[in-house]
Amino acid sequence: MISQNPLTLLTPVRQDCIEKLNEILERFKVGLNVGLNERFNKLGTLHYARWFILREDSFRDKTAFPLPERLVFSSNFDGGEDEHINGLVTIFPEYFDELYECCEGYPEPGMRNTETRKSYLSKWKVNTTAFYVGAPGRSLQQIKQEDTLQKYLWNIINKNNWDGKSALEIQKFLREKVNADPELAWSKESVNTPSTNWPGMILMVLIMIILLPIIIPWILILYFFYERRDTNCTATRSQLNDDLVRRLEADEDLFNQNQFTQVLVMKPGKVRLITVHALMLFARTLIKNFFVKGKLMGIPTIHFARWVLIDNDKHMMFFSNFDGSWNQYLCDFIDKSGWGLTGIFSNTVNFPETRFLFTGGAYDEEHFLAWSRGTQILTQVWYSAYHHLSIKNIVNNTLIRNELWKNLTEEQAQLFLKRI
Amino acid sequence: MQELELSEIQGFLVRDYKEMPVSKYFLLQIGDASKAKRFIENISKKITTVVDKDEESFINIGFTGIGLSALGLHENNLRAFTREFREGMVTPHRQRLLGDHDSNDPSNWDWGGTKNEGIHLMLMVFNSTQENINTQTQQLRKEFVEYGLKEVFLLNGETFPEGREHFGFRESISQPAIIGSGVTGIQNDNIQPGEFLMGYKNEYNVYPDSPSLINEQGNINMLPDDPIEKGKKDLGRNGTYFVLRQLKEDVNGFWSFLNEKSKNEDGSFNHEESTKLAAKMMGRWPGGAPLVKFPDKDPGILTDDNDFVYTDTDRLGLKCPFGSHVRRTNPRDNFEETGPAESLQLTKKHRIMRRVRSYGEKYTASATQHTPVDEVGILFGCFNADINRQFEFIQYSWANYPKFKQLYADPDPFIGVKENPEPGVVQQFTIPTEAHNKYIDGLKSFVTVKGGAYFFFPSRTVVEYLSTI
Numbered sequence: 062m063i064s065q066n067p068l069t070l071l072t073p074v075r076q077d078c079i080e081k082l083n084e085i086l087e088r089f090k091v092g093l094n095v096g097l098n099e100r101f102n103k104l105g106t107l108h109y110a111r112w113f114i115l116r117e118d119s120f121r122d123k124t125a126f127p128l129p130e131r132l133v134f135s136s137n138f139d140g141g142e143d144e145h146i147n148g149l150v151t152i153f154p155e156y157f158d159e160l161y162e163c164c165e166g167y168p169e170p171g172m173r174n175t176e177t178r179k180s181y182l183s184k185w186k187v188n189t190t191a192f193y194v195g196a197p198g199r200s201l202q203q204i205k206q207e208d209t210l211q212k213y214l215w216n217i218i219n220k221n222n223w224d225g226k227s228a229l230e231i232q233k234f235l236r237e238k239v240n241a242d243p244e245l246a247w248s249k250e251s252v253n254t255p256s257t258n259w260p261g262m263i264l265m266v267l268i269m270i271i272l273l274p275i276i277i278p279w280i281l282i283l284y285f286f287y288e289r290r291d292t293n294c295t296a297t298r299s300q301l302n303d304d305l306v307r308r309l310e311a312d313e314d315l316f317n318q319n320q321f322t323q324v325l326v327m328k329p330g331k332v333r334l335i336t337v338h339a340l341m342l343f344a345r346t347l348i349k350n351f352f353v354k355g356k357l358m359g360i361p362t363i364h365f366a367r368w369v370l371i372d373n374d375k376h377m378m379f380f381s382n383f384d385g386s387w388n389q390y391l392c393d394f395i396d397k398s399g400w401g402l403t404g405i406f407s408n409t410v411n412f413p414e415t416r417f418l419f420t421g422g423a424y425d426e427e428h429f430l431a432w433s434r435g436t437q438i439l440t441q442v443w444y445s446a447y448h449h450l451s452i453k454n455i456v457n458n459t460l461i462r463n464e465l466w467k468n469l470t471e472e473q474a475q476l477f478l479k480r481i
Numbered sequence: 482m483q484e485l486e487l488s489e490i491q492g493f494l495v496r497d498y499k500e501m502p503v504s505k506y507f508l509l510q511i512g513d514a515s516k517a518k519r520f521i522e523n524i525s526k527k528i529t530t531v532v533d534k535d536e537e538s539f540i541n542i543g544f545t546g547i548g549l550s551a552l553g554l555h556e557n558n559l560r561a562f563t564r565e566f567r568e569g570m571v572t573p574h575r576q577r578l579l580g581d582h583d584s585n586d587p588s589n590w591d592w593g594g595t596k597n598e599g600i601h602l603m604l605m606v607f608n609s610t611q612e613n614i615n616t617q618t619q620q621l622r623k624e625f626v627e628y629g630l631k632e633v634f635l636l637n638g639e640t641f642p643e644g645r646e647h648f649g650f651r652e653s654i655s656q657p658a659i660i661g662s663g664v665t666g667i668q669n670d671n672i673q674p675g676e677f678l679m680g681y682k683n684e685y686n687v688y689p690d691s692p693s694l695i696n697e698q699g700n701i702n703m704l705p706d707d708p709i710e711k712g713k714k715d716l717g718r719n720g721t722y723f724v725l726r727q728l729k730e731d732v733n734g735f736w737s738f739l740n741e742k743s744k745n746e747d748g749s750f751n752h753e754e755s756t757k758l759a760a761k762m763m764g765r766w767p768g769g770a771p772l773v774k775f776p777d778k779d780p781g782i783l784t785d786d787n788d789f790v791y792t793d794t795d796r797l798g799l800k801c802p803f804g805s806h807v808r809r810t811n812p813r814d815n816f817e818e819t820g821p822a823e824s825l826q827l828t829k830k831h832r833i834m835r836r837v838r839s840y841g842e843k844y845t846a847s848a849t850q851h852t853p854v855d856e857v858g859i860l861f862g863c864f865n866a867d868i869n870r871q872f873e874f875i876q877y878s879w880a881n882y883p884k885f886k887q888l889y890a891d892p893d894p895f896i897g898v899k900e901n902p903e904p905g906v907v908q909q910f911t912i913p914t915e916a917h918n919k920y921i922d923g924l925k926s927f928v929t930v931k932g933g934a935y936f937f938f939p940s941r942t943v944v945e946y947l948s949t950i
Binding site for chain 2: 211215218219223226227228231297298299300301303306307310311313314315317356359360361384385386388389392395396397424425426427428449451453454457475478479480481
């Protein structure tokens with residue numbers, strides 16, 4: 062099973078090049094609709110990518126210290142990081158040259174080769190604090206192949222009359238068809254998808270229980286000495302900067318998928334820092350052992366999500382790629398995982414009023430939505446390798462592939478056919 | 482339970498005015514603000530509130546964002562309204578959310594679109610007979626002239642026999658009931674007032690975004706205090722937002738398509754199957770009977786039965802397909818990622834109070850009869866406190882979005898189909914049957930938007946207050 066990984070690069074921009082860089086990014090954005098995406102597709106392992114310029118005024122709240130302009134690149138890819146960076150600079154070196162020439166210290170034209178480009182990019186890598194994958198183990202190639210298979214099967218079912226046929230007979234017919242098509246031979250190899258690690262979960266719960274004598278006083282200290290003194294977001298959506306929201310909306314709902322980039326200032330102090338790191342550890346454990354079937358805390362629309370603490374843990378970036386509209390995505394967060402979200406994000410400045418780390422916060426619907434929109438920033442270039450597929454489709458397609466070749470009962474075969 | 486100030490709330494939100502089968506919606510433009518204020522002052526005394534039930538005709542009034550501005554509401558006070566309302570229905574992003582492209586493009590609309598005159602306010606009158614409403618119209622038109630109001634467009638609405646719209650389906654069956662409004666529904670339909678009224682708590686147990694007065698103007702003593710921002714006055718309390726869209730129905734296209742898709746093997750029409758396919762797409766039989774209760778055969782009854790859920794009765798969509806109009810626009814207890822109780826709670830956060838009238842020739846279509854002479858359709862209206870989370874959410878995330886639930890390429894067959902999908906994009910309706918799924922592909926759009934706008938429906942007092950600004 063292949064693993065999908067995140068890469069985040071934070072590269073300082075040359076002061077004389079900011080305008081030029083904005084223009085290039087704008088050109089890339091337009092280019093993605095007319096041909097540039099094919100270059101990205103060529104990589105064959107890239108699920109999503111984004112670029113944007115991070116500036117001090119990208120943050121809605123005052124940053125911990127003055128910040129230089131930095132070009133942020135983020136990608137979700139299959140396999141090893143070295144191979145990924147190698148792919149980026151060999152498949153489209155001219156794009157990377159054009160962009161990163163605007164950044165500090167990029168190799169001079171005569172010095173550019175795969176190695177120097179790679180080592181330049183790698184230098185600016187920042188570590189991902191927590192990373193969620195909606196369809197773990199599924200490479201881009203697998204996602205595309207299984208999409209083809211689903212469409213192939215759909216076509217057969219749609220074009221034929223099945224009156225009087227049992228589900229098992231239909232499954233057999235489908236198998237014969239696929240069997241006869243050498244291009245679909247790959248589908249016969251059953252693939253594993255991760256399952257919930259119950260022993261790991263039980264262990265985690267036990268550890269949490271053992272730690273309760275620390276966790277409970279910690280939460281009380283947070284409440285009495287921190288949360289009650291916080292300043293909180295009391296804005297409503299109508300009070301946000303209209304132009305800002307309109308600019309964000311201009312790039313939204315063009316496809317069935319959207320993206321979200323949020324930048325935040327962490328609340329100061331060790332207590333907050335320890336809290337957020339502990340929660341990130343908790344999140345990583347849950348993601349690895351529990352959220353492995355296409356749902357992040359019950360939210361069934363997220364392809365990838367990532368938290369990245371930067372600038373010596375003073376600032377945080379959050380990225381996600383999701384299905385459907387912004388509003389649906391945020392409402393899902395409130396309805397299904399309000400507590401988890403509150404636990405993490407209440408450690409950032411100006412989050413809606415939170416009590417005891419997990420209550421209030423995201424559940425304060427209007428203020429939470431205003432806070433989310435207010436801290437979201439423009440993603441200048443965004444690439445998705447499969448914006449026609451929802452994460453539910455992707456997870457379902459793997460089940461279709463496996464069940465096609467399984468010996469099923471009539472009832473199971475009926476469920477299998479309903480997936481198509 | 483939150484106590485509602487029923488004598489402040491415009492009646493159309495709570496009552497459907499079914500006793501008044503004819504209606505006219507006057508879309509007006511303000512010529513002279515001070516004259517218009519005198520008109521509004523007069524109207525504020527005649528507004529039908531929830532408690533006014535004995536009048537000869539019912540009158541309600543709504544304002545657009547540009548209307549409030551034309552009336553003289555200070556820029557900062559207008560700014561306090563939600564962006565959806567201020568911007569109106571026609572923006573590039575909102576067009577994408579609502580699916581207003583091709584024939585639905587606002588540049589093709591008869592009113593409210595990019596090529597039409599601006600609408601400032603809407604006066605809605607409801608009466609018992611055509612004759613009465615015509616007399617009333619003559620009187621009103623005199624007043625419009627007197628107070629410098631220009632009639633930009635007139636919409637004539639009616640409720641048809643058996644409450645059916647032109648495709649032939651009984652309309653407006655599934656409605657929420659606002660807790661405390663005096664109307665009660667089945668348990669699952671009882672919704673917190675803040676989902677429909679500003680100044681009350683909603684299903685999240687918080688107050689919806691409500692415009693407070695930023696710059697003092699007019700007689701502010703008339704206004705209630707803002708429940709959140711201390712020391713400020715609230716323009717929103719007991720008010721709501723109204724969405725209005727004129728939707729033309731291609732009745733002939735719809736039934737011809739279904740007749741074609743349900744033909745017998747020998748090529749002859751099978752009208753029974755065609756009706757069944759229509760019912761599958763709707764989720765109810767034309768008379769209103771829900772498919773989860775009558776999956777196979779039209780019971781031939783007229784009913785407003787809304788007391789049903791899906792999880793226990795139809796988890797696989799064998800009776801009522803997941804993609805059907807009623808199942809996706811009100812998913813009740815059946816989201817696959819949450820249990821029934823939690824699903825019901827989620828659904829409650831995306832309900833609208835529908836207020837629909839038909840327009841055009843009085844005609845009820847069926848599989849065998851579907852050629853009205855004139856343009857026909859509905860005046861789709863709905864009330865909600867958060868246009869973005871309610872109306873727009875339902876239209877985009879549940880109706881237009883083809884990947885609703887686990888579906889792949891299924892828009893709402895009535896209101897979500899794109900006229901010109903991108904090349905290679907399939908638009909289908911999936912019908913689960915016991916052994917496998919059946920697909921109706923090549924869906925066509927049979928509903929065209931002809932006009933639309935978002936309105937603020939203030940409380941009776943705030944209508945009067947607006948005459949003092």
